[in-house]
Amino acid sequence: MITSESTLGFIQDVIWEKANAGFFRNKDTVIFGCNSYARDIRNILRAKGIEISACLDRDPGKQEKLFLKAPVCQPEEYLKDKKEVAVIIYSGYGREMAEQLEKMGYRLGQEILYIPFNGDRKPPGDTIEEADRAMERVFDGYEVYRSRKRLYAEAEMVFVCPYKGTGDVYMACSFLKRYLEKKNIRNFLVLVPGNNCRRVANLFGISDVEVISEEEMGEVLDAWVFLGDETMNVKPLLHWGWRTKNTPYIFNNKRTSFADMFRYDVFGLDDHTEMEAPFIDRNSDYAERLFSSMGLPKGKTVVLAPYTNSCRSEITAELWERMAEGLKRKGYGVCTNCAGEEKPIRNTQAICFPYEEGVNVAEYAGGFLAFRSGLCEIVSPAKCKMVVFYENGSWSTSYEHFSLRKMGLNQNEIPVIFEKDEDIEKIFEIFS
DSSP states (O other): OOHHHHHHHHHHHHHHHHHHHHTTTEEEEEEEEOOOTHHHHHHHHHHHTOOEEEHHHHHOTTSSEEETEEEEEEEHHTTOOOOOOEEEETTTTHHHHHHHHTTTTTTTTEEEOOEEEEEOOOOOOSHHHHHHHHHHHHHHEEEEEEEEHTTTOOOOOOOOOOOHHHHHHHHHHHHHHHHHHTTTTTOEEEEEEEEHHHHHHHHOOOEEEEEEEEEHHHHHHHHHHHHHTOOOEEEESSSSHHHHHHHOOOGGGGOOHHHHIIIIIIIITTTTTOOOOOOOOTTHHHHHHHHHHHTTTTTTTEEEEOSSSSSOOOSSSSHHHHHHHHHHTTOOOEEOOOOOEEEOOSSSSEEOGGGGGHHHHHHHHEEEESSSSHHHHHTOOOOOOEEOOOOOOOOGOOOOOOOOTTTTTOTTTTEEEOOOOGGGHHHHHTTT
């Protein structure tokens, strides 16, 4: 998850004000909570010349590991007898964290920098003006729904994919056919927030797909929440209920995979329900023509996929360059999957392919090396050397929940948990 500009600016203003006032001077600075905001906090501190000494977390599964290349410690153990310390808290559980530290003798504003979480800072929506705006969104959302229903008059259900992650849409479509069979639904419409999501749905032979804006998506869901199932035949395909939990159930249950969330939470299917695989045209010569035009060898090429839209990685461009150079020295051709304005890793060729050719491209190349992203789902059926980087502490790149192997997508996946720069050396052993 990438932090919004407004939230990032708020966090930065609070930290920089404290830094300018000397709050961090002569103190060990630590972050309480290995969450997606910790990386932003670390980077904001670095801009002021402050490095973190550790990350604190109450989850035993995260302790004694590295996160943001810093040790993850049990709060009481790390803080025992430590007085010159600055603890930064920004979390949905921030109040409980601050109370825990206060019971240990630490003080708000002295050793504890508690930054109110974004949810805490939202004013209550109880004014007439805010109620009017909320009702306008309901009316607008219902009109979006009605306009689509007029175009798809036979649709018995409108499925809504609120999040534009391609991996989310892939998993939803993997189980959708089974759900349709269970509910005896023959005609339906899928609403998605982007063209990439539509292309993913098309992989599964789903043609009745409409792209609407993220604003319209939110309005449709607001209308459905207000008007209910009797008025709107809508089902959100989001992997944690809809407005029922602050954080997905998955992150408090290490045995639960991303696929499980769709199987059980979204669709209510049983243990024996298998995922549907997308159609792959094995007779296509696209990959052969593409690689021949680029001078890349069949079976001896590694496709790098370093980019993701869901989070920021600790694997820098320099580390990807080191991996690319090392693979070249071993005799591999190396290319970088690029979309839009993404640039290839230095001294590699840019490659771009349609989703329906992703599996064929990976198989023809022979090697696929990626940071965990939605593209991994798309190419997961490929029979090739598939190496995927995961990072501790990041919700969207957690091995426990998002492993292709644990999700049942690729049993031959080779996972690499990235904690420190030296971990990239494992790549050269894998591609020996």
